[in-house]
Amino acid sequence: MERISWNEYFLAQSHLLALRSTCTRLTVGATIVRDKRIIAGGYNGSIAGGDHCIDEGCYVIDNHCVRTIHAEMNALLQCAKFGVPTAGADIYVTHFPCLQCCKAIIQAGIKTVFYAEDYKNHPYALELFEKAGVKVEKVEYTSRQSVDNELVDQLLHELEESGVDQEIVRNFSERARNLIKDRA
Ligand SMILES: [Zn+2]
Numbered sequence: 001m002e003r004i005s006w007n008e009y010f011l012a013q014s015h016l017l018a019l020r021s022t023c024t025r026l027t028v029g030a031t032i033v034r035d036k037r038i039i040a041g042g043y044n045g046s047i048a049g050g051d052h053c054i055d056e057g058c059y060v061i062d063n064h065c066v067r068t069i070h071a072e073m074n075a076l077l078q079c080a081k082f083g084v085p086t087a088g089a090d091i092y093v094t095h096f097p098c099l100q101c102c103k104a105i106i107q108a109g110i111k112t113v114f115y116a117e118d119y120k121n122h123p124y125a126l127e128l129f130e131k132a133g134v135k136v137e138k139v140e141y142t143s144r145q146s147v148d149n150e151l152v153d154q155l156l157h158e159l160e161e162s163g164v165d166q167e168i169v170r171n172f173s174e175r176a177r178n179l180i181k182d183r184a
């Protein structure tokens with residue numbers, strides 16, 4: 001059995017949180033981790049009790065939706081709200097943080113930013129992270145889909161090896177791939 005890495009595990013949590021996002025422009029998730037424990041999580045959405053972009057449309061000013069609080073900010077504010085220290089913690093985000101979040105992350109004492117996807121990657125954010133001694137690392141995320149595909153490959157290989165009719169193997173292969181594709 002192959003275990004997923006801690007990085008993959010925490011990023012998966014962020015991807016899960018992103019599914020809770022209420023802004024249609026970009027769905028982002030963030031997970032704050034200390035000593036391999038999740039201490040907070042956030043996604044980009046409106047303030048509690050506020051209108052949601054998915055219901056009312058985005059409130060766009062200067063090409064930015066101003067209705068939402070970013071995922072990273074929400075996760076940090078959750079720590080503030082409940083008095084959880086963020087000094088020395090790590091943050092896992094689905095997308096490279098914007099400038100505002102970058103500054104908040106530094107100021108909160110976060111030590112490492114793990115992210116899955118590049119997103120504009122503002123050079124000033126990179127410069128600020130570097131000056132503050134915050135490590136930034138892109139994590140190659142193995143999607144569930146590729147894990148599934150690998151499993152199907154193995155199963156089909158075993159079937160072939162055991163002398164099952166080629167036609168039957170091909171048939172199973174097609175059905176399995178369609179199943180994975182439908183779920184993606
Ligand atoms: Zn929006």
Ligand SMILES: [Zn+2]
Nearest residue numbers: 070097098101
């Ligand atoms: Zn941001």
